[in-house]
Amino acid sequence: MVEVLYFAWVRERIGVPRETVETSARTVADLVTELRARDPRYDAAFADTSALRVALDQDLSGFDAPLEGVREVAFFPPMTGG
Amino acid sequence: MKIAVQTEPFDFAAETASFGTGGNNVGAVVTFTGIVRDDSGDLEALELEHYPGMTERAIAKITEEAMTRWELADALVIHRHGRLAVGEPIMMVATAARHRVAAFEAAEFLMDYLKSRAPFWKKEHMRSGTAWVAAKDADEDALKRW
Known part of the structure; x- marks a missing residue:
């Protein structure tokens, strides 16, 4: 089980800021595939992962990263701070 | 070293x-303040969303790197989130070093990294509607010089 968080337009497109996901996905990319199969909203949000960033337990990571031991996965667009 | 992520305004004079x-x-203190500007003449407010927890962590990591790399005596980062009106300060950084080159460079490094590596997202509220601000390639390219 993993806590999945969404920010900015990803959050708006999916419609929830966070949710607990029951998954046995091995990598972030596998989790994305599972989420996209759920519902057209997820499919649309994850259509182009090159436009997205991912953080695992609050550290920036990549879509090929393994999920083993990870508690929190966050998806968001490139950051625009400063 | 001080890091603050907050909705309320900060007191620049008191902080510095x-x-x-x-x-x-x-021998040198450099400060930078970022302010909400209106390029289009249509902006009512800027809304900043962030990732509580990761934000503080990411800023601390970037600031610690600047402290070590430029041997700073001190560093300060304050970044606001929430809804901000045109003209309001968004954030400030301050660096203290022995010499000005280190203080200036460290402040620029902090700014470049905060723009692309601290989890904030800006949404523009215009009279005509709302839009998320897209990240610029130039901001990502700016990291390469460090």
Whole structure:
């Protein structure tokens, strides 16, 4: 089980800021595939992962990263701070 | 080193009054303030979303790197989130070093990294509607010089 968080337009497109996901996905990319199969909203949000960033337990990571031991996965667009 | 992520405005004068004055080896203090600007003439407010927890962590990591790399005596980052009106300060950084080159460079490094590596997202509220601000390639390219 993993806590999945969404920010900015990803959050708006999916419609929830966070949710607990029951998954046995091995990598972030596998989790994305599972989420996209759920519902057209997820499919649309994850259509182009090159436009997205991912953080695992609050550290920036990549879509090929393994999920083993990870508690929190966050998806968001490139950051625009400063 | 001080890091603050907050909705409320900060007091620039109070923050800088005592900054970098703790030792005898500070010869230079540089400060930068980012302000909400309106390029289109249509902006009502800027809304900043962030990732509580990761934000503080990411800023601390970037600031610690600047402290080590430029041997800073002190560093300060305050970044606001929530809804901000045109003209309001969004964030400030301050660096204290022995020499000005280190203080300036460290402040620029902090700004470049905060823009692309701290989890904030800006949404523009215009009279005509709302839009998320897209990240610029130039901001990502700016990281390469470090």
